[in-house]
Amino acid sequence: MTDSVDRILQQWSKARPDLDCSAMGVVGRVGRVSMLWGKQMDAVFEPQGLSRVEFDILATLRRSQVPLTPTELYQTLMLSSGAMSTRIEVLVQRGLIERMASEEDRRSCKVALTEQGVAVLDQALESHLANMDQMLSCLDGDDKTQLAGLLKKILLSSE
């Protein structure tokens, strides 16, 4: 069987037979899978009115189980402080999170999910998990284990 990346590799082998483009077989496919899955995830979060970044913020708060500072959030999610402030303000306006003054440091604050924020996140998370299972339904258990292991090898060497 031939996928879109195979077709690209075939074109390169004709246009530039002198080059070894085999790395594209991995890198190109990671990029393409990520793009397709990304669009699919956007569609999953959209009914809840959430962008992917907004989901990530809520999910980070949910799984940490304790309020986090804006600094912890933007470092975890690799956003600028300004971008995080904007996102936080939007989510506060929607009633999904709330800022709580810090007791130790009066410059700082803690961000926590509201009751409604927990409900929205849990609903989005459920859809997200179901969608991910569906995205992986073409792989058997061994495939998933192998794939996760290979990607982890990459992350361990680059993080």
Add this chain to the structure above:
Amino acid sequence: MTDSVDRILQQWSKARPDLDCSAMGVVGRVGRVSMLWGKQMDAVFEPQGLSRVEFDILATLRRSQVPLTPTELYQTLMLSSGAMSTRIEVLVQRGLIERMASEEDRRSCKVALTEQGVAVLDQALESHLANMDQMLSCLDGDDKTQLAGLLKKILLSSE
């Protein structure tokens, strides 16, 4: 060894032990690898003054070996026609591509690389290939073959 996704999974297992988040072990890692590699690729193309989309346009023209219409380009690269027109105009202004009137259909045109466009693309491609090899240097030959195969399985089921 523990990577960033393992830590996220550990947090979920404590915060929501009722959920099966195993799919995140694959989907989360694909997203994270793609983001890290994406930033690295942006840095590789930057010295040539190219964005990733611009590189993709030039590379698509190079490997097809024939001039392409704007429609073919935006469908291949999954952009809107308006976005493609803007990109094409920028690349024309930089002297990297040129529009040629179509002979059969006077509404249409063909886009082709200029001599300079070929040179810039070839240089960027060389850097890109070297960078991709480096990104994959943590994997042995079998790993790369397996990884490409698993990702291809996903693409074949979703494209």
Add this chain to the structure above:
DNA sequence: TATTGTTATACTCTATAACTATA
């Protein structure tokens, strides 16, 4: 009427840096 490509518009998201208030 439908299609090709361009243009005009508006929108989303972001990073940067200036700013405030504390430390």
Add this chain to the structure above:
DNA sequence: TATAGTTATAGAGTATAACAATA
């Protein structure tokens, strides 16, 4: 002086829809 968080600004990039020319 340095740091936490916010705000103001500007920039990049896009999609959408209106448009002109042609099929």
